[in-house]
Amino acid sequence: SQKIEQNSEALNIQEGKTATLTCNYTNYSPAYLQWYRQDPGRGPVFLLLIRENEKEKRKERLKVTFDTTLKQSLFHITASQPADSATYLCALRGADGLTFGKGTHLIIQP
Amino acid sequence: EPEVTQTPSHQVTQMGQEVILRCVPISNHLYFYWYRQILGQKVEFLVSFYNNEISEKSEIFDDQFSVERPDGSNFTLKIRSTKLEDSAMYFCASSAKTGTGRNEQFFGPGTRLTVL
Structure with a gap:
């Protein structure tokens, strides 16, 4: 069956650092x-859309990568x-x- | 900036009653959607609507559900006989039909439905 998995339910990051969130999927093309x-x-x-033939997309402080392999x-x-x-939230x-x-809850701590 | 609006913001109903949730999509958009989110769970697709007919629907969208665009501006979701498990936040969304624009969906603020 098709699944979308996002890493951890909560991610705590200190202000000023880079937050990295992961989205893994199975049985999608x-x-x-x-x-x-x-x-x-x-x-x-909506924040960003990345196509299968794009490796990376940026918008201001946001960056998304997409590895179809x-x-x-x-x-x-x-x-x-x-x-x-x-x-x-990641969406396909x-x-x-x-x-x-299900989404990753990101908390940026001052 | 144009936005999707939804009314009411909160609807309380008795089990077995009919409810109609209303949405006004962004005016130049052509694709309309309903999603639901049960508390603490993920956003789930219910149905998409284009050119005055359903284009896709999920398994959740059974015979108890129907959608309508009665007057060219409103987009409604009707639940005929509500069940306790219909309690959720219902989101309306719309998107434009222009290349990548079609894929970006704009969501409304949601209607919280509570079935007692």
């Missing part, structure tokens, strides 16, 4: 992969700030629409 941010009680907010995407936030604290186009991972 995605044309693209997306990352969203979700704050408590709110809807997901490893079936993995890494999401990096550089110079992290307390305002970056949120749950980050599956058999049933857009499928989300």
Whole structure:
């Protein structure tokens, strides 16, 4: 069956450091992969999309990599700030629409 | 900045009752979606809608669920006979039909449905 796995339920990072979040998937052949941010009680907010033929994509302090051989995407936030604290969701186009991972809860400590 | 809106923000209903959740997607978007998120769990796809018909639906979206775009601006999700396990946050989303733009979905703030 198709699965999306994101590393750990909570990740604590000190302010100013780089946070790295992992998304692994099985039984998908995605044309693209997306990352969203979700704050408590709110809807997901789109951050970045990376296509299968792109190795890396950047947007301001965000960087996403996509390795279709490893079936993995890494999401990096550089110079992290307390305002970056949120749950980050990885999403893939599956058999049933857009499928989300459970998310990694990121906490940036001042 | 345009945004997806949803009403009500919180709906409490008795088991077996019908509920209608309402959404106003971004005005120039053509694809519409409903998702749900049970407390503490992941966001789950329910249904996508394009050109006035369902384009995809998940196993969750059974005969108790229906969607409609009654007037060109609202997009509704109806649950005919609610069950306790329907209690969740329901998110509406929309996307534009322009190359990569279609793939970026804009989510509303959600309606929290509580079934008693």
